[in-house]
Amino acid sequence: MNAFDGIITTSKKMQAIFRYAEAVAGTGQPILITGETGVGKELIARAVHKIGRPSGTFVPVNVAGLDDIVFSDTLFGHRKGA
Numbered sequence: 001m002n003a004f005d006g007i008i009t010t011s012k013k014m015q016a017i018f019r020y021a022e023a024v025a026g027t028g029q030p031i032l033i034t035g036e037t038g039v040g041k042e043l044i045a046r047a048v049h050k051i052g053r054p055s056g057t058f059v060p061v062n063v064a065g066l067d068d069i070v071f072s073d074t075l076f077g078h079r080k081g082a
Helices: 012-025 041-052 068-076
Strands: none
Touching: 012 041
């Protein structure tokens, strides 16, 4: 099964993004996906996860409405008193 089966496109730019995502998915490096609302960031993230770490749990985080403190706590955790 192709990781990008859920995304329908004929766009050459999107197909280039798929190839790039496939290339970076197996590196184990963090990936930041940005874009306008509704462009499919989570679909791309799910596909990258499926390619790179299919045995782990996929946890999407929408950071659009988070302030700096909540953003940091959400991504890195929080210790009481820290």
